[in-house]
Amino acid sequence: MSTPSQTVGPYLGLGLPWDDGPSVVDEGTPGAVWIRGVVYDGAGKLVPDALIETWQADADGRFDHPDDPRGATSGFRGFGRCPTNDEGEYGIRTVVPGALPGEAPHINVSVFARGLLHRVVTRIYFPGNAEANAADPVLAAVPEDRRGTLIATESGDGYTFDVRLQGEGETVFFDV
Amino acid sequence: MTALSDSGLILPRYRRDPEGTHPPLDSPGYKSTGLRHPKQPLVLLPHKLTEITGPLLGPGRLGEFDNDLTRQHPEEPQGQRIIVHGRLLDGDGRPVPNSLVELWQANAGGRYKHVWDNWPCPVDPNFDGVGRAVTDSEGRYEFTTIKPGAYPWKNHDNAWRPAHIHFSVFGTAFTQRLVTQMYFPDDPLFSQDPIFNSVPDEKARQRMVSRFDLSRTVPEWALAFEFDIVLRGREATPFEDEEDE
Ligand SMILES: [Fe+3]
Numbered sequence: 001m002s003t004p005s006q007t008v009g010p011y012l013g014l015g016l017p018w019d020d021g022p023s024v025v026d027e028g029t030p031g032a033v034w035i036r037g038v039v040y041d042g043a044g045k046l047v048p049d050a051l052i053e054t055w056q057a058d059a060d061g062r063f064d065h066p067d068d069p070r071g072a073t074s075g076f077r078g079f080g081r082c083p084t085n086d087e088g089e090y091g092i093r094t095v096v097p098g099a100l101p102g103e104a105p106h107i108n109v110s111v112f113a114r115g116l117l118h119r120v121v122t123r124i125y126f127p128g129n130a131e132a133n134a135a136d137p138v139l140a141a142v143p144e145d146r147r148g149t150l151i152a153t154e155s156g157d158g159y160t161f162d163v164r165l166q167g168e169g170e171t172v173f174f175d176v
Numbered sequence: 177m178t179a180l181s182d183s184g185l186i187l188p189r190y191r192r193d194p195e196g197t198h199p200p201l202d203s204p205g206y207k208s209t210g211l212r213h214p215k216q217p218l219v220l221l222p223h224k225l226t227e228i229t230g231p232l233l234g235p236g237r238l239g240e241f242d243n244d245l246t247r248q249h250p251e252e253p254q255g256q257r258i259i260v261h262g263r264l265l266d267g268d269g270r271p272v273p274n275s276l277v278e279l280w281q282a283n284a285g286g287r288y289k290h291v292w293d294n295w296p297c298p299v300d301p302n303f304d305g306v307g308r309a310v311t312d313s314e315g316r317y318e319f320t321t322i323k324p325g326a327y328p329w330k331n332h333d334n335a336w337r338p339a340h341i342h343f344s345v346f347g348t349a350f351t352q353r354l355v356t357q358m359y360f361p362d363d364p365l366f367s368q369d370p371i372f373n374s375v376p377d378e379k380a381r382q383r384m385v386s387r388f389d390l391s392r393t394v395p396e397w398a399l400a401f402e403f404d405i406v407l408r409g410r411e412a413t414p415f416e417d418e419e420d421e
Contacts, residue, residue: 001194002198006356006374007206007208014304045211100224110353115208138221141219166212
């Protein structure tokens with residue numbers, strides 16, 4: 001039996017943030033973009049004590065991981081981590097991942113916060129990939145009127161992806 | 177052990193935990209869940225490449241005294257010195273080696289070194305309450321720290337959190353990511369704590385309670401507690417190419 005999940009509580013900012021957490025790729029990396037967003041609660045108030053974690057393939061759609069059966073890759077960290085600030089904002093600097101076999105380009109996201117006894121998981125898809133998104137099996141399993149919550153919007157230096165934990169426009173969350 | 181995905185790749189899959197292992201996101205006894213739990217049903221996410229891989233974070237993330245919270249300042253912190261040790265395992269008993277374990281905690285009086293924590297118990301200038309370790313080849317980790325105190329938190333009338341240490345672990349796959357809390361044996365505050373009791377299954381709840389470990393105490397120096405962390409295991413039987421969970 002697995003160890004149960006518990007909340008990160010209000011003081012996650014002590015233990016979880018890293019100086020280089022938001023940098024999946026270094027500044028100046030070709031194709032680098034910022035993915036920024038705000039986390040909101042069910043009353044539409046911003047959440048200043050949340051943590052966003054991202055996990056993704058590299059620009060060629062590969063993972064540096066022994067269970068990726070396509071073979072070893074580059075040393076791409078693939079992981080980003082950023083606490084929300086007093087305005088509920090986070091930001092991750094990364095590259096847009098490549099497509100995966102049978103899946104549109106996407107980034108897996110875990111959201112931790114006070115008041116979340118278990119992380120919630122969502123996915124970021126990208127707006128430029130209408131055809132691939134339309135064929136994506138995970139997006140297809142999401143009710144059509146809610147799919148938009150999973151698609152980032154373009155912004156000045158990359159993309160915007162807000163997270164609404166509850167209520168109007170609630171983000172689609174997955175059972176992993 | 178493996179399954180053919182619709183991409184034709186052979187991928188492992190991870191077992192879903194039995195009902196009652198994890199707290200429901202909507203747990204009214206813990207008031208902060210009220211406006212923060214999703215109300216729409218979760219959508220089942222099949223285990224494909226992004227889910228069966230995950231960040232492999234190891235020694236590169238460690239500083240010199242990261243696993244000894246009593247030596248991070250020139251002076252020693254106040255409180256009862258303890259060793260906290262255990263193994264990071266998957267649900268089949270396999271150790272998870274070379275894997276990052278992070279923790280954070282209150283000081284001996286129950287105060288966090290955090291700007292939002294203002295309960296009237298002094299901050300300890302010699303205690304940050306933050307640690308990191310990497311598991312060895314057998315999945316073992318060890319910290320030296322101070323036993324944290326209980327603290328009040330205003331969730332309900334006269335609410336106190338049982339003494340606990342926050343733990344964060346990754347395992348080897350996105351599906352295994354876990355943040356939990358380690359508790360101490362026989363804490364009289366368990367009965368009134370909605371966070372501890374948010375876990376429905378009694379056996380699962382006991383997984384969060386460490387064991388006093390006389391064999392690992394250090395004479396004239398420190399008490400010891402053992403805390404194994406168990407992550408999801410892999411499916412034991414082959415699967416057809418369909419999502420049947
Ligand atoms: Fe706490």
